[in-house]
Amino acid sequence: MSAESSCAILQRQALRESVTDEGTEQPVKDDAVHLRRRIGLLPSISFIIGTVVGSGIFIAPKGVLMNSGSVGLSLLVWTLCGVLSTFGALCYAELGTSFRKSGGHYTYLLETLGPLPAFLRLWTEFIFIRPAVATYVSLAFGQYVVEPLFMPCAAPTALVKLVSMLGVTFVVAMNCWSVSMAARTQVLLTFIKMFALILIIIPGIMALVNGKSENFQNAFDSDSFSLTKLPLAFYSGLYAYGGWFYLNFITEEVINPNRTIPLAVIFSMVTVTVCYVLVNVAYYTMMTANELLMSDAVAVTFASRALQGVAPAIPVLVALSCLGALNGGFFSSPRMLFVGAREGHLPAIFSMIHIRRQTPLPAVLFLYPLVIIMMARGEIFQLINFASFSRWLFIALATLGMIIHRYRFPDHPRPFKVPLAVAVVFTIVCFFIVGLSLYSDPWNTGGSCALTLSGVPVYYLTVKKSYIPERWKKAFNYLSLHLQIFLEVAQQEVQTY
Numbered sequence: 001m002s003a004e005s006s007c008a009i010l011q012r013q014a015l016r017e018s019v020t021d022e023g024t025e026q027p028v029k030d031d032a033v034h035l036r037r038r039i040g041l042l043p044s045i046s047f048i049i050g051t052v053v054g055s056g057i058f059i060a061p062k063g064v065l066m067n068s069g070s071v072g073l074s075l076l077v078w079t080l081c082g083v084l085s086t087f088g089a090l091c092y093a094e095l096g097t098s099f100r101k102s103g104g105h106y107t108y109l110l111e112t113l114g115p116l117p118a119f120l121r122l123w124t125e126f127i128f129i130r131p132a133v134a135t136y137v138s139l140a141f142g143q144y145v146v147e148p149l150f151m152p153c154a155a156p157t158a159l160v161k162l163v164s165m166l167g168v169t170f171v172v173a174m175n176c177w178s179v180s181m182a183a184r185t186q187v188l189l190t191f192i193k194m195f196a197l198i199l200i201i202i203p204g205i206m207a208l209v210n211g212k213s214e215n216f217q218n219a220f221d222s223d224s225f226s227l228t229k230l231p232l233a234f235y236s237g238l239y240a241y242g243g244w245f246y247l248n249f250i251t252e253e254v255i256n257p258n259r260t261i262p263l264a265v266i267f268s269m270v271t272v273t274v275c276y277v278l279v280n281v282a283y284y285t286m287m288t289a290n291e292l293l294m295s296d297a298v299a300v301t302f303a304s305r306a307l308q309g310v311a312p313a314i315p316v317l318v319a320l321s322c323l324g325a326l327n328g329g330f331f332s333s334p335r336m337l338f339v340g341a342r343e344g345h346l347p348a349i350f351s352m353i354h355i356r357r358q359t360p361l362p363a364v365l366f367l368y369p370l371v372i373i374m375m376a377r378g379e380i381f382q383l384i385n386f387a388s389f390s391r392w393l394f395i396a397l398a399t400l401g402m403i404i405h406r407y408r409f410p411d412h413p414r415p416f417k418v419p420l421a422v423a424v425v426f427t428i429v430c431f432f433i434v435g436l437s438l439y440s441d442p443w444n445t446g447g448s449c450a451l452t453l454s455g456v457p458v459y460y461l462t463v464k465k466s467y468i469p470e471r472w473k474k475a476f477n478y479l480s481l482h483l484q485i486f487l488e489v490a491q492q493e494v495q496t497y
Contacts, residue, residue: 033353034494035102035179035335035360040255043183044264047328048247050190052272053197054137054325056240057279058144058299058318063236065292067229071284072219074233078280081237082273087426089244089265090418091399096248096261097415098405101497103339104249104332105398110343112401116459117394122340123455124390128448130333130367131374132387133242134326138164138371141322144315147300161375167323172368175330176354176361179253182331189324196317197275200299203306204282215284231437235388238433240276243325244269245395249332252496258415282306334363342492345463349480352489361487389437389448396430399423 039047061074068074092104101107106125110118142164146155175182247264251257283298286306295301303314338360341351354361403423405412437445461467484490 032493033355033358033490034492034496035253035353035358037253037255037496038180039183039250039253039260041260041263043187044247044254044260045268046187046190047183047250047331048244048264048268049272050186050193050324051243051246051328051332052241052268052325053190053193053275054140054243054322054328056236056242056325057197057276058140058321061280061283061298062293062295064233065289067233067236069226069229070220071216071289075219075277075280075284077230077233077237078277079273081234081241082269082276084426084429085238085241085244086269086273087422088395088399088430089269090262091402091423091426092245092248093262093265093416094414094418094423095398095402096251097258098402098412100251100257101339102248102250102252102335104245104336105394106336106340108248108398109394109401112405113397115345115463116456117397117401118343119340119345119459119463120452120455121394122336122345123458124394124448124452125333125336126366126370127455128374128451129387129391130329131370133239134168134329134367134371135164135374136239136387137322137326137329138168139375141167141319141326144300144319144322148312148315151300164375165372167326168368168371171323171327171330172364174327175334175364176357176359178357179359182327186324186327186331189320189327192317193321193324194275196299196314196321197279199307199310199314199317200282200302201275201278204285204302205278207306208281208285212285215288228436228440231433231440234433235392235437238392239388241269241272242391243328246328246332249335262416330364330367334360334367337363337366347476347480348491349483349489352484352487352491355488355490361489362483365487387448389434389445390452392430393434393452396427396434399427399430403427 064077065071065074068077092108095108099107099111103110105121106118109121139160142160142162143155145163145167146160149155174185244265247254247261251261254260283292283302286302287295287298291301292298299318300311300315303311307314337346337350339351340346341348341363350360350363350366352362353359403420406414406420438449466473
């Protein structure tokens with residue numbers, strides 16, 4: 001018997017001897033270590049909307065307009081991004097009901113295209129995609145907290161980063177402490193951010209109805225339009241919609257996923273698309289294109305013109321919205337790491353759960369230093385482009401794998417089945433955007449591509465056939481054993497898929 005297995009047995013014995021029901025001092029009956037199904041339809045809807053509506057709608061309008069070149073085309077990009085994201089979410093609803101494991105992209109690539117693409121997705125997720133996305137959101141949180149204190153001057157960059165780190169620390173601590181607390185916080189923050197969107201939409205639409213439409217005249221006229229920059233506009237827009245797939249990361253914790261996932265996806269994406277388009281209409285009603293491009297905090301600039309009475313509250317609402325998106329990311333992404341370790345693609349320590357709090361503690365903690373390190377990198381829009389190439393490449397591969405799987409295994413149970421045309425259109429558009437981005441922004445997308453391919457030798461040297469020296473293995477096993485004891489974690493005891 002291995003040292004790790006012995007440790008897990010000892011921990012379980014200690015757990016059964018010490019853990020009692022709160023308030024009664026009676027032994028807990030269901031004390032097996034596993035992630036429980038606690039997420040119903042309403043929390044699922046809140047989880048999708050709360051993760052999608054983050055910093056993107058308050059920052060990405062600048063990126064979309066910058067790369068699309070005109071007000072009219074930027075609104076068209078926002079609409080098409082919503083439709084495309086809805087198509088992708090429907091594809092993932094089929095995948096989530098066909099394969100009942102958590103893990104999202106990783107699981108679907110593993111089941112349809114094999115272990116190498118799945119490992120590369122896991123590799124890129126934790127080398128730069130998740131740290132880059134979390135950094136983007138946390139910097140937005142810091143910016144909206146600090147900027148109002150220094151207006152009209154620029155906020156100190158160091159202070160913005162410090163506040164961003166504090167936000168990340170709070171979210172990581174909460175997700176390590178309690179799954180229920182993190183889920184309840186997500187629902188609360190979802191209601192707050194929807195209130196923030198409505199607060200922006202209503203005065204903007206009222207002003208438009210009252211005749212303030214000069215910013216929409218000649219809406220498609222532009223001297224700066226470039227076809228090669230258009231994929232970057234879609235990247236900024238798609239980033240703002242980029243939370244529709246997170247529910248699939250936690251499939252094993254969703255109650256009745258065959259019903260819950262499709263209903264949550266459809267309701268959430270329709271709601272978000274309508275809100276996003278109306279928010280951008282409100283922005284352009286009160287601000288010219290040049291004014292929007294000059295603003296680093298679009299929602300704050302809008303509030304100073306349209307909501308003077310409650311303008312100080314807008315940065316707070318936006319910051320809480322960013323915090324909700326950050327919480328959703330840290331709630332879901334560690335589940336991919338958890339499943340990858342469970343499948344043997346990563347060290348077993350990451351597939352372990354805290355014996356009392358029932359949280360994937362090692363997987364959550366692993367992300368924290370990666371995000372802190374990434375905060376030192378680049379301008380905020382470069383982070384989007386850097387992460388988006390690999391993210392959308394693997395999403396396209398996952399839906400391509402879904403199409404291939406349909407033909408290879410026509411009798412496989414599919415409780416929800418998306419129309420084939422939707423899957424084909426989504427896959428083709430994703431590959432087109434990914435390919436064109438290599439030409440539009442070769443430095444960031446090329447670096448992203450190189451980092452993705454760097455996982456190939458890692459896979460063959462450590463997973464396919466291990467060439468790690470025995471001395472290193474013993475040292476790592478020794479470290480893992482003591483980490484397991486220190487963190488009070490053990491392997492999952494109940495199969496949840």
